[in-house]
Amino acid sequence: MFWTALKRIIKAGFISFWRNGSVSLSAVFVMIVALFMIASTFLITAFLGTALRDLQDKIDINIYVDSKATEAQIISLQKQIETLPEVKKVNYTSREQALADFRLRHENDHRIIQALDEVGDNPLPAALTVKAKEPSQYEGIATFLSNKSELSAGGALSIVSKVNYNDNKVAIERLSKLIIGVKKLGSIITAVMIGISILITFNTIRLAIFIARDEIGVMRLVGGSREYIRGPFVVEGILYGLVSAFITLIIFYPITYWLKNTTQVFYGGVDLLHYFVANFVQIFLVIIFSGIALGAVSSYLAVRKYLR
Amino acid sequence: MIYFDNVYKVYPDGTKALDGVTLSVKQGEFVSIVGHSGAGKTTLVKLILGEDHPTEGSVSFDSVNLRKIKSKDVPKLRRRIGVIFQDFRLLPNKTAYENVAFAMEVAGKTDDEIASDVPHVLELVDLTKKMWNFPRQLSGGELQRVAIARAIVNQPDLIIADEPTGNLDPINTYEIVQILKKINDMGTTVVLTTHNKGVVEALGKRVITMDHGKITRDDSTGKYAL
Known part of the structure; x- marks a missing residue:
């Protein structure tokens, strides 16, 4: 009995979706807009997240070590800084490494290389290089560094010649x-977009069911x-959701393809x-899932009004 | 079969639709209810269908007290009653066949029963040729015959016809009344509301006359007295 009823409900939903062609079409169009908004927010949030992470990675503090310091002293300083809870990573760049990096960076600039060669010694x-877990923690790290006398620049015991945080x-x-x-703006926009898309979908389906209120009677x-x-109305709602979800996914491919160039100019690292x-x-x-849930829940709620 | 015991119905706007109605309809009877618009005929029908509840007094259908019926039990009640309306009330996106089949589906009939009974009932109302037409492709008389087929397909205990001939020409009216009479002859109770004098007099059955929510006459062999 249950399966017979379920079979009839699903069949009736499909038939109604097909026969109410124009209503289904408009509902599908509106849901495409709604799902498109949800998907775009999803993509933009992901895009912003990656971009911000890259940007955060670029922030660091450099501690320049006095040339008198021995390698062992520097390593022990590195160990000390690494014990701070805010610190994510400390990278050691030796003088030779710094020189090699410098040469590589300026390999096409003969005058600088020439000047370097004239100095003879490694200047x-x-x-x-200290990286914090959060950008807001750099100040604390810098304060810590300047409060420890053996670390602070200019101290008698110090091997540190300069910390570039203040610059x-x-x-x-x-x-x-x-x-x-x-980040805050991103989550507000996401919430607003999802709210709007739920509202327009719900209202469209409510109108579609308003048209059928006599039939319900x-x-x-x-x-x-x-x-x-x-049942059949909920099945119809699910069909609206499924069809519009597939169309949304199909139109997303050319759009991200087209945006690819634009986003790469704006920020090199991410490719939509x-x-x-x-x-x-x-x-x-x-x-x-959003499509199915939006369609099914909207239909369910919209029919309820006429079943009282 | 149907009992109204001193029933009052007052709508929220203060209109008194039924004013102390007491009546009973026996199994197998054919009862016509006549009266001007606003006399309370439609309210009477709504109370029998469980669409509305009486303000005072009790209405019962067999042993079911319609005043206390739970909303989840209303569908079961309606499957025992076939209804026919002036405005047909067919499902516009279903064919004649599907409209009749729908009534069987909600009653939980099997696919085999539906496949054998629906064509049979449509043959009874002479619509075999238009079985697969949608309501918009049918004339008024044909629509009403689909509605009758839908009303009788579950072999209900009672048929309620609320002004079934209101939108029809005399020839179609005659046909519909003949079909209702045939249904009654087969043993089904029929309650018909109408203000068509010709219909009532041609039937020669019990007539209840209503005015301003009260029963003013109850004749066992019908005369239309208004």
């Missing part, structure tokens, strides 16, 4: 505020139970098309 200091302080603070702001008069009347293709399964599931 570059060894450096420790970049303003830039780092601004960047960390910007990152926090962008007739079905009740003939003796249809609530579930039996509601690549991101879309690499995370296709996840995006596919999010869109399909």
Whole structure:
């Protein structure tokens, strides 16, 4: 009995979807817009996240070590800094390494290489590059460094000649505020977009069912139970969701392809098309699931009004 | 079969639709209810269908007290009653066949029963040729015959016809009344509301006359007295 009813409900949903062609078409169009908004927010958030992470990785503090210091002293300093809980990583660049990096960076600039050769000796200091877990923690690390007398620049026992935090302080603070702001704005926009898409989908389906309210009345008069009347509408809602999810996914491919160039100019590291293709399964599931849930829940709620 | 015991129905806007109605309809009877618009005929029908509840008094259908019926039991009640309306109330996106089959589906009939009964009932109302037409492709008389087929397909205990001939020409009216009479002859109770004098007099059955929510006459062999 249950399976017969389920079979009839699903069949009725498909038939109704097909026969109410124009209503189905408009509902599908609106849902494409809604799902498109959800998917774009999803992509943009991911894109921003990667971009911010790359940007965060570029922030660091360099501690330039006095040329008198021995390698063992520097390594022990590195160990000390690494014990700080805020510190993610400390990289040691020896003087020779710094010189090699410098030459590589300027290999096409003969005058600088020439000048370097004329100096003869290696003028570059060894450096420790400190990366914090969060951009806002750099200030604390810098304070720690300057409070420890053997580490602070200019102290009698110090092997540190210069910490470049103060030079970049303003830039780092601004960047960390910007990152926090962008993250907050991103989540607000996501919430608003998802809210809007739920509202427009719900209202469209409500209109579609408003058109069928007399039919619901007739079905009740003939003796249809609530579930039996509601079932085909929910199936129809799911079909709206499925069809629009597939169309959304199909139109997303050329759009990310087209945006690929633009986003690469804006920020070299991220490629939307690549991101879309690499995370296709996840995006596919999010869109399909959103579509089905939006359609089914909207239909369920919209029919309820006429079943009282 | 149907009992109204001192029933009052007052709508929220203060309209008194039924004013102390007491009546009973026996199994197998053919009862016509006549009266002007606003006399309370449609309210009477709504109370029998469980679409509305009486303000006072009790309405029962066999042993079911319709005043206390739970909303989840209403569908079961309606499967025992076939309804026919002036405006047909067919499902516009279903064919004649599917409209009739729908009533069997909600009653939980098997696919085999549906496949054998629906064509049979449509043959009874002479619509075999238009079985696969949609309501928009049918005339008024044909629509009403589909509605009758839908009403009788589950072999209900009671047929309620609420102004079934209101939108039809005399020839179609005659046909519909003949079909209702045939259904009654086969043993089904029929309650018909109408203000068509010709229909009532041609039937020669029990007539209840209503005015302003009260029963003013109850004649065992029908006369239309308004």
